[in-house]
Amino acid sequence: MQIRPILSTLRHHKLTALMLTLQVAFTCAIVCNVVFMVAQRVQRISVPTGIAEDEVSAIHSTGIEKGENAQARQTADLAALRAVPGVRFAAAVSYSLPLDRSESSSGICPSKQALDRAMQLNTIEGSGCMEPAGYDGTPGLLATLGLHLVAGRDFLPDDYVDKGKPAVAIVTRALAQKMYPGQPALGQSMYDGDHFIRIVGIVDTLLRPAPRKPGLDGDSIIWPQRPEGPGVLYVLRSAPRDRQRVLGAAEAALLKANPDRIINPGQMQTYTEIRRAYFQRDTTMIGLLVASALGLLFVTALGIAGLANFWVQQRRRSIGIRRAIGATRSDILRYFQAENFLIVSAGVLLGTLLAVALNLLLMSHYELPRLPLWYLPVGALALWVLGQLSVLAPALRAAAVPPVVATRSV
Structure with missing residues (x-):
């Protein structure tokens, strides 16, 4: 042709x-x-969150009883929730889960010298300091979320505090590698400007509640700190097919334990629904x-x-x-x-x-x-x-x- x-x-x-x-x-x-x-x-x-997404569900409860002991209420609520058929693990967090947009972050440095550099530069960029997203919760949080611990240990009962700054923390692998490049992060002591916090464990992945950009999305830190105040988010882990039933039973169990509370139906969700709503x-x-x-x-x-x-x-x-x-x-x-x-x-x-x-x-x-x-x-x-x-x-x-x-x- x-x-x-x-x-x-x-x-x-x-x-x-x-x-x-x-x-x-x-x-x-x-x-x-x-x-x-x-x-x-x-x-x-x-983007992976690092948690067992198809097994996790959440229900938010706000107490309205004046003078209520929040810690005692959480202990009673968690006991009631763990008694619900199908619930494998349960924990309470202040407000944060990956992709729920309610993020709390604070600066953390690998050393006091790094903090001094950040103050001289007037920015954490290039100083070695990071601004990870913070997660807190009651004992059993790692098992409830299905987080994979790649180094170190979970929190011990004595690590948990109700108020103030904990002395230990668990960080993600991404955060550990950035703060301590080329050296093991386990056992290192981070500095927040007032206290030294020792790293006792490293989890594989835990996405931020409000992702920013790929290089920062995996920078998360977990504190052994129980939630304060009347509002608390209860996180449940069950078989994927049981999640909707478990949520309904969990609501009934919480109201039976103490009817003086508000449970918003819009905040009773499986994690699949949380992720779908975010995206x-x-x-x-x-x-x-x-x-x-x-x-x-x-x-x-x-x-x-x-x-x-x-x-x-x-x-x-x-x-x-x-x-x-x-x-x-x-x-x-x-x-x-x-x-x-x-x-x-x-x-x-x-x-x-x-x-x-x-x-x-x-x-x-x-x-x-x-x-x-x-x-x-x-x-x-x-x-x-x-x-x-x-x-x-x-x-x-x-x-x-x-x-x-x-x-x-x-």
Whole structure:
């Protein structure tokens, strides 16, 4: 198949070919960036929390009895909750779970010298100090959440405090590696500006309640500190199929133990529901982006197929002549496929440049990273395949026209 006759034909249809080329170019640019944004969103909503998500549920209780002993109430509530059939573990936390947005964070340094550097720099950046998210809770919190302890130990009963700063803490692996790079963090003493806190355990992963960015999302610290005040979040661990039943039974058990409390139905959730609610906007955005990309590809495919059909009708005489002088059906088919390939290739070439330009524009206005270059050849391949599939039916129709009928249709 010679390219020159195809180019000669296209020169007689400059405007039509140009419009299709531009359509392919804009489709390539937009779809490459849309697919990249979808991948970013999917990566975001797939971030691991480190807890046993399919086994955890939570119920929030607020006591309304004046002068109530909060610690005694928590002890009685936890005993009632652990007696609920199906509950394997139960613990009380102040308010925080991964992805519940209620984050409490404070600065912590690997040494007093690091704190002095941070004060001199007037920032923790470059000082070695970190600002991890803090979690606290009653004994059994690690087992309730299903956290994986990779080094050290869980808290001992004597480690827990009701008020003040605990003397020990458990940190995530990510936080330990950042604070003590190249050396073991277990047994090290962190400094918060007033106290030294010894690291007695390291868990694999524990996501922040309000993730910031990938480099900081795993910086978490667990304190052996019982919740204070009338409001407390009870965390339950049970078999995945039992969670809804356990929540209902837990509400009844808490009200039976002490009816002078408020239990908000909106804060009785399985962790699956907590995670789904946090990423609701991302999930909706993924659906909109995927729908827009598929719609754009569909319109482009219609444009390619429509133009090919139009050209088949216009070229019936030339097709008949080519068939009469010896061109086979395969020759006609390959002609239209090659013509489409040239138009799509021109569009793809322009589209890759537009894709990079669009990505730079998005980077300057939104927190979007640079588009990986491998997206461009993948997008080009997808449009080439789309073009060949779209032109296949019109090309087969052209190849099926008998020479005599094509010649007499003038």
